[in-house]
Amino acid sequence: MRVKVINKRPASVLQKKRVCAYARVSTDSRRQEDSLENQMETYERLITGNPEYEFIGVFADQGISGYCENRPQFQRMMEKARAGEIDLIITKSISRFARNTVTVLKFARELKELGVGIFFELQNMNTLSGEGELMLSIYSAFAQAESDDSSKNAYMTFQRKFREGVPAVQFDRCFGFRLDSEGNPAIDEREAFVVRKIFKLAHERVAPTRIATHLNEMGIRTKTGKRWEATGVFRTLRNEKYKGDVMMQKTYLDADRVRHKNTGEKDRYYIADNHPAIVDADVWNEVQEILDEKSLACKEKKESQKMGGNSHNTYPLSRMLYCPKCGATLHHRVSNGGRQIYWGCSTTIKKGRDKCSGIFVPEEVASGWQVSEPSTVFVKEDQFGRK
Numbered sequence: 264m265r266v267k268v269i270n271k272r273p274a275s276v277l278q279k280k281r282v283c284a285y286a287r288v289s290t291d292s293r294r295q296e297d298s299l300e301n302q303m304e305t306y307e308r309l310i311t312g313n314p315e316y317e318f319i320g321v322f323a324d325q326g327i328s329g330y331c332e333n334r335p336q337f338q339r340m341m342e343k344a345r346a347g348e349i350d351l352i353i354t355k356s357i358s359r360f361a362r363n364t365v366t367v368l369k370f371a372r373e374l375k376e377l378g379v380g381i382f383f384e385l386q387n388m389n390t391l392s393g394e395g396e397l398m399l400s401i402y403s404a405f406a407q408a409e410s411d412d413s414s415k416n417a418y419m420t421f422q423r424k425f426r427e428g429v430p431a432v433q434f435d436r437c438f439g440f441r442l443d444s445e446g447n448p449a450i451d452e453r454e455a456f457v458v459r460k461i462f463k464l465a466h467e468r469v470a471p472t473r474i475a476t477h478l479n480e481m482g483i484r485t486k487t488g489k490r491w492e493a494t495g496v497f498r499t500l501r502n503e504k505y506k507g508d509v510m511m512q513k514t515y516l517d518a519d520r521v522r523h524k525n526t527g528e529k530d531r532y533y534i535a536d537n538h539p540a541i542v543d544a545d546v547w548n549e550v551q552e553i554l555d556e557k558s559l560a561c562k563e564k565k566e567s568q569k570m571g572g573n574s575h576n577t578y579p580l581s582r583m584l585y586c587p588k589c590g591a592t593l594h595h596r597v598s599n600g601g602r603q604i605y606w607g608c609s610t611t612i613k614k615g616r617d618k619c620s621g622i623f624v625p626e627e628v629a630s631g632w633q634v635s636e637p638s639t640v641f642v643k644e645d646q647f648g649r650k
Contacts, residue, residue: 282310283319285340285354289328299325306353319349332366341370344379356385437504438486439541448538455541457483461499462542465550470557471496500554506547507540508533580629585639586610589619593640595626606640 284306288299303321310318322336332338343349352374354360360381361367371381371390380391434440434448439458443449457478464474475491485491503510511532513525525531584593586608593606604626611621622640 279317280315281319281348281350282313282316283340283343283349283352284310284321285337285352285360286321286323287327287334287337287359288325299323302355310353316351319343332361341373344374344377347377349379352379352381354381354383357383434504434538436486437502438499439505440538450539450541454486458499458505458541461496462505462546462550465496465500465553466546468553471500497554500550503533503547504538505540505542506544507538508535509537510534580606580632580634583634583637584624584629585637586619586622587639587641588621590639591619593622593624 284303286299286302286306303323306321307318310316322340324334324336327334340349340352344352357367360383361370374381375390380389382389435442439451439454440448441451461474461478464477465471469477470493472493474496475493478491478496483491485495499505511534512529513531578595580593581595582592584606585591586593589608589610591608591610594609594612595604596607596612597604606624606626606629608619608621608623610619622642624640
C-alpha cells in the first residue's frame with residue numbers, strides 16, 4: 264500500500280477571515296472622544312497586522328448608552344454581518360458591546376446563526392466556542408448588574424443633591440445663558456435679547472409658529488446655529504430657567520433605560536431664584552396662562568351642530584358679508600362634526616374653487632363683529648402672519 268502525502272496549502276493562499284472591530288463610549292466628552300479614537304487606531308493595527316485577517320473596518324458609536332439597540336454604527340455593522348461580509352467581530356468587553364443580558368444574547372445568537380463570531384478581549388471568549396453562550400450569559404449578567412449598581416449610585420447622588428438644592432443643569436446649552444469663569448450661569452445679552460423678544464411676542468398672543476418664522480426671517484439662529492422651529496419656541500416659553508428658577512428631574516429613566524417625561528412618577532425639585540433671570544416673573548407667568556388657554560381651546564371639541572332652517576336668515580350676519588373676489592354672499596357653514604364653523608364664499612361652496620378661490624372666516628372671528636350694513640370682507644395679515 265502506498266500512501267501519498269498531500270501537503271497543506273501555504274497560509275498565503277488560504278482564505279482570510281474577514282474581521283472588524285466594535286468600539287463605544289457613552290459620553291460626548293473630549294476625553295472620551297480621544298479614547299474612542301485610540302481604540303479605533305489600536306483595532307486597525309491589530310487586525311491589519313494579522314496576516315490571517317482581512318480588515319473590514321472599525322465601527323464606533325459615541326455618546327450612546329449600551330442599553331440602546333439603535334446605535335447607528337452598531338446597526339451598520341449588523342447589516343454587513345447579515346449581508347455575509349463579516350466573519351469575526353472583535354470588541355473590548357461585553358459591556359462595550361451591550362449593557363444588558365437580553366441584548367447581548369439576542370445579537371450574539373443571531374450572529375452565531377450567521378456563522379459570525381464575537382471575540383471579547385477582556386473575557387478572552389469567542390461566542391463560536393462550545394461554552395461560548397453559557398459563559399456569555401454569566402458574564403453579561405455580571406456586566407448588567409454592575410451597570411445597574413452604578414446607575415443606582417449615580418441616581419442616589421443626584422437625589423441627595425436635589426434635596427440639598429444643588430442644581431444639575433447644563434446652562435451652557437441653554438439659549439440666553441453662558442457659564443462665567445467660575446462655571447456659574449450668567450446671562451448672554453446677545454441671546455437674552457432674542458429670548459425677551461420671544462416672550463414679548465407670545466405675550467401679545469403671537470403663536471409659536473409665527474414667532475419661529477419671524478426669527479428665521481430676521482436671520483436669528485438657535486444655540487447650535489439651526490433655524491428656529493415652533494417646538495423650540497414653545498420649549499423656550501415653557502422653560503422656567505428664564506425667570507431665574509430651576510425644576511429638576513423633569514425626566515427619568517425606566518428599568519430599560521428608556522427616558523420618559525416625569526408627570527408625577529418621580530419626585531421633582533423646584534429651586535426658586537437660583538440664577539439671574541432674563542424675563543420678569545410676572546411676564547413669564549402671564550405667558551404660561553396664555554399658552555394654557557390656547558392648549559385648552561385646542562383640546563376642547565365643539566359640540567356637534569346641525570344646520571337648521573334657512574341659513575340666509577338664521578344668523579345676524581346673514582346677507583351682510585360678501586366675498587372680495589366674486590362679490591357673492593358668505594354663507595354660515597358647519598363641518599367636521601361641528602368642530603369647524605365658518606363663513607364661506609357661496610360661489611366656492613356651490614361651484615368649487617375653480618370658480619372662486621373664496622374667503623373663509625372662522626366663526627370665533629366673525630362673532631365679534633358689529634355690522635350694520637352689507638360689507639365686503641378682506642383679509643389682512645400683520646408681520647407675524649396673524650389674519
